[in-house]
Amino acid sequence: MQAAPNLSDYRPTENLARAETMPARWYTEPEFLALEAEKIFYKTWQPVGRLEDVMRVGDYFSCEVLDQPLVIVRNREGDLRAFYNVCPHRAAVVAQGRGNRNSLQCKYHGWTYDLDGKLLRAPEFEGVENWKAEAVCLKPVRVEAWGPWVFVNLDSTADPMSATYADIEKEIAASGFNLEEMRLVERRDYLIDCNWKVYVDNYLEGYHLPIAHPGLFRELDYDQYRVETHRLYSKQYAPIRDVEAGDVRDRRYVRSGEAEEDALYYWVFPNVMLNVYLDNASINIIIPVGHDKTLTIFEWYFEAPGTGEGWESMQQIIAFSDEIQQEDIELCEWVQKGLKSKAYDRGRFSATRENGVHHFQTLVHEFLTKD
Template sequence: MDLSDFTFEPQLARASTIPARWYTDPAMLETESRKVFGRTWQAVGRRDAVAAPGSYLASEITGEPVLVTRDAEGTLRAFSNVCRHRGSLLAEGCGQAPVIRCPYHAWTYSLDGRLHGQPEFEGVENWDRSQICLPPYQVAEWGPFVFVNQDPQAPPLAEVLGAIPREAAEIGCRMDQLRFSARRDYVIECNWKVYIDNYLEGYHLPAAHPSLFRELDYAQYRVETFRYYSSQIAPIRAQTGEGGRRYAYADSSNRALYYWIFPNFMLNVYPDNMSSNLILPLGPDRTLTIFEWFAYGGAEVAQATIDFSDEIQQEDIKICESVQRGLKSRNYSQGRFSVKRENGVHHFHGLLAEFVGS
C-alpha cells in the first residue's frame, strides 16, 4: 500500500493527524493486519481458561488462528492453530485434552506443538515426521489475561507494559487476585482507529460525557506517553452533598488510571475493580469492542458500575460512528491536534506510522 501521503511529525504543535484514507481504505486494514496486529502483543483470552495443566484456548488475531496450551508440566505455549496436513483449524473454544486432535483427518499434536500421530500415512517420501510441528509464537500472562505475539523479534510483554504493573499496584489494584465478573460486546460502525483516537483524549469529556465529566477532576486530567503505551491520569472529583458518585471505591486513594497499550488494548484501573477494552477490527468501517470487568475473589462488579460504563459507551458509539461518516467526506482529509489535550492521539499516530512503514 502506498503510504506516501503521510509523514509523521514528532512535534505536536506542528503535526497533522493521519489521513482520512487510513480510516476508510480496505488496503490499509490489510497492511495493519500484517504489520501492526501481527507484530504486537494481543490479548487472546483469560488466564483462567488455561490455568490447569492439559488445557487449551483457541483464538485469533485479525483472522490468524492461534492456539494457547498449558502442558502437563504447567508450561504455557502458543502456536498456529492450523493443521500442517491440509490446513484445517485444530481446536475451537477452550477445554482440556491430552493432545490436540485435528477434526479433519485425526492428526494429533502434543501440547508442546510437536506432531504426535498421523494415521495411515505410511509410504510418504521426502518427509521427516520429526520436523513437523506447529509454528510457535511468543506467549505471556499478566493479571487475568493471556497475550500472544506472532513476531519472534518483538520485545517481551514486560518491556511493553513498562511501569503499568507498579502504578496499578500503587493505587490498590491487585492484578493477580482479579477474577472475571462480566462482559459486554459492542459492534460499532467505525474504523478501529477512530475508537482508539477517541479513547486517547479527554478533550471531548465536557461536551460528550456529562456524567463522567462530573466524576473526574478535569483540570488535573493529563495524558503521559511512553514507548508502547500511554496513561491517562484522572483524579476522582471530591463529592459533596446528596447523590454521591456513580462508582463506589473500596479505599480513599480517589484515583483512576486509564492505560492504552499499543495498538488495541485498554485497562481502566480503580482501587476495587478493573475493566478492559479489547478493540478488534471487523472491517475498514466496523469494529468489535469487548468490555470485561474484573473484581477480587468471588465478588461481582456492582451493576451500577456496569450500567454507568454502558452509558459512557453508548455516548462514545454515537461519536465514533459520526466521525466515521465524516471521514468519508470529500471535504475532509486531515486535522490538527490540541497541544494541551491530544498528545495521546498524536503518540498513537506516531506508533502506527512506525509499524506500517517498517
C-alpha cells in the same frame, strides 16, 4: 494480495502545536487493514483469553489474532504454550472452543499432536517419502500470562511483554491494586461502524468530555485531566472529583483517600485499554473486523465477586461504562461518515488536550513505514 496503500501523504510533525492529523483516507481506504495487520497487529502483544481457562495440564482454548487462528495449551510441564491452530497436513483446525485433553486431534483426518505441538500419530501415512513424523510440529507462537490474561505475539523476534508492561505493572502494584486476583464478572461486545483508529483516537483524549459525556464529566476533575505518553503506551490521569457534602449518592466513584490515585487508565499500542480501580478493573480490546467495522470487547473484573461493599455497585459501574460507550459509539460512527466526506482531509490537535491522539497517530505511521 491487496495493493499496498500509498503512505506518502502523511509525515507526522513532532510539534503538537503545528501537527496535523492523519489523513482521512488512512481511515477509510480498505487497503490499510492488511498492512496494519502485518505491521501492527502481528507484531504487538495481543490479549487472546483468560489465564483461568488454562490453569491445569491439558487445558486449552482456541482464539484468533485478527484472521490468524491460534490455540493456547498448558503442557505436561505446566508451561503455557501457544501454536497456530493449523494442521500441517491440510490446514484444518486442531482445536475448537475450550476444554481439557492430553493431546490435540485434527478434526479432518485425525492427525494427533501432543501438548508441545509435536505430531504423535498420522494414520495411514506409511510410505510417504521425504517426510518424517518426528519433524512435524504445530507452528509455535510467543505466549505470556499477564494479570488475569493470556497474551500472544506473532512476531518471534518481538521484545518480551515486560518491555512495555513492566512499568505499568509496577505502578498498578504500587497503587495497591491487585490485578492477579481479579475475576471476570461480565463481558460485553460492541460492533461499531468505524475504523479501529477512530475508536482509539476517541479513547485517547478527554477533550470531548464536557460536551459528549456530561455524566462522566460530573465525576472527574477535568482541569486536572491529562495524558502522559510513553514509548508504546499512554496513561490518562483523570482524578475523581472530591465529593461535596450531600453529594455522595450521585457519585459512582467515591474518593478513597487512601491510595495515591483512585484510578489508573492505560492504553497500550495499538489496541489494549486497561482501567484499574480500587477493587475492580476493566479491559477494552479493540479489534478491526473490517476497515470500517470494529469490535470492542469490554470485560469487567472484580477482586472478590459476590462480596464486599463494592459488589453492590458493580452493576452500576457496568451500566455507567455502557452509557459512556453508547455515547462514544455514536461519535465514532459520525466521524467515520465525516472522514469519507469530500469536505474533510485532515484536522488539527488541541495542544493541551490531544497529545495522546497525536502520540498514537505517530506510532501508527512509524509501524506502517518500518521495514
